[in-house]
Amino acid sequence: MKFLIEVGARPAATQGLCRNILAFGILLIRSRDLSANMPPSTFHFPEQLRRNAPPPTAQRLQRAFCSTLPTATVHRQRRRILRGARQRVRTASTTWQQSANGDLQNMNVNMLGLATTFSLTLLASVAAPAPANAQANASATKGLPFEVKPVGTFNSPWAMAFLPNGNMLVTQKEGTLILFDPASGSRRTVSGTPAVSSKGQGALMDVVPAPDFAASKLLYFSYSEAASGADTRVVLATATFDQAGGALKDTKVIFRGNDASTGGHYSGRIAFSPDGKYLFFTSGDRQLFDPAQDPKSTLGKVLRLNLDGTPAAGNPLAAKGFHAGVWSYGHRNLLGIAFDRQGRLWEMEMGPRHGDEINLIKPALNYGWPKASNGSHYDGRDIPDHAPGDGFEAPKVSWNPAISPGGLAYYDADLFPKWKNSLFITGLSGKSLDRIALDGENASKVDHWDMGERIRAVRTGPDGALWLLEDGSRGRLLMLTPKK
Ligand SMILES: [Ca+2]
Secondary structure, rough: OEEEEEEEOOOOHHHHHHHHHHHHHHHHOHHHHHHHHOOOOOOOOHHHHHHHHOOOOOHHHHHHHHEEEEEEEEOOOOHHHHHOOOOEEEEEEEEEOOOOOOOOOEEOOHHHHHHHHHHHHHHHHHHHOOOHHHHHOOOOOOOOOOOEEEEEEEEEEEEEEEOOOOOOOEEOOOOEEEOOOOOOEEEEEOOOOOOOOOOOOOOEEEEEEOOHHHHHHHHEEEEEEEEEOOOEEEEEEEEEOOOOOOOEEEEEEEEEEEOOOOOOEHHHHEEEEOEEEEEEEEEEEOOOOOOHHHHOOOOOOEEEOOOOOOOOOOOHHHOOOOOOOOEEOOEEEEEEEEOOOOEEEEEEHHHHEEOOOEEOOOOOOOOOOOOOOOOOOOOOOOOOOOOOOOOOOOOEEEEEEOEEEEEEEOOOOOOOHHHHEEEEEEEEEOOEEEEEEEHHHHHEEEEEEOOOEEEEEEEEOOOOOEEEEEEOOEEEEEEEEEEO
């Protein structure tokens, strides 16, 4: 499918298109220094922008744009676009290909033409702010078999957790932690959060109350931390939560990934074993591929740790020379982890091109990345599919085309009786919610709902409602309850 980029009189109406142009525009602007080394007409859109990054905000774009072009040019163009917003701008030499599920694939660009289009699009976007998701997808949720109630809006939310009194904690990508009361809508920013490197896929990521939170007030959370130079690490930390004061206290880093990288794929999901004695932490491959198979690296692994962050005794691969924390390996970007009612550990990971997975995690097993995947590399090179006898544990469920999953939750509550013993998985590029029915060690896709927006996170609430967080700078918190 090919589109001609057209930007002009009604930026709101072409918002989705504009966002894609803008995302690419950032890349283009940032890549100006590299352009001499780029192939003349085609290159691959980087995965982190294409699949994980929230739609760029006008502010970020303006910053990226203004830091690159002379200010006078910006002002001149701003005046022009504000004055002539109704004038249609058409860049006939700029085309790109878009796959059926909305992912940008390869692009053929006339760079000068795109730069022009980008600047005009940017200024049009600044002049006419994007509508809230509420307006954009009001009709998209109409046909769903459950009620969808928007409860709040957050700035690029990443994860959420419920506290015993019904309040919630919501992490936001840039590093803020919000204490939110879904009943009243009141909120406050929690003080005492650590410095987060939020560039690229970096974020204040997961937050999970300790199994004994009611007594200890201890929170576990993960984030990306600046290392040396442009490198960053995934970090697991604890803090005591003073809920009345809205503050984190005694923050301690209890685990750091042992390899740093400039890439994304932090993962950083936290789950406690049903007996509350162990902490399972997901550590992504940081877009470095091979460390997922490296016994000494913590990257591309599910780790089993003590509650103080040290490797748990008895981990299955320690005697074979692996890092002592490793529980399973050969993983890519593990963005969800959850125990079912029988204590099985389920994991979701964003795969490469068309290889998103749900795995049943068992100790010592190798899940294959980057040697086996039902997907392929973004540049089109194949990766051998999982096959019997290849020595790699195959996913229980995989997606082709990809949905670019953001979050995973286990559901076993009474409010939706038909949903008991299910996994829920959210789609970013898929703009979707999927239900996976579990039956012992088997898992099968049963429901796929179009939610109309990129969905970052999912959690089961204390009353059995299912809660979703949309992605992006105006991402809504949604409560799903049965239709009346
Ligand atoms: Ca493959």
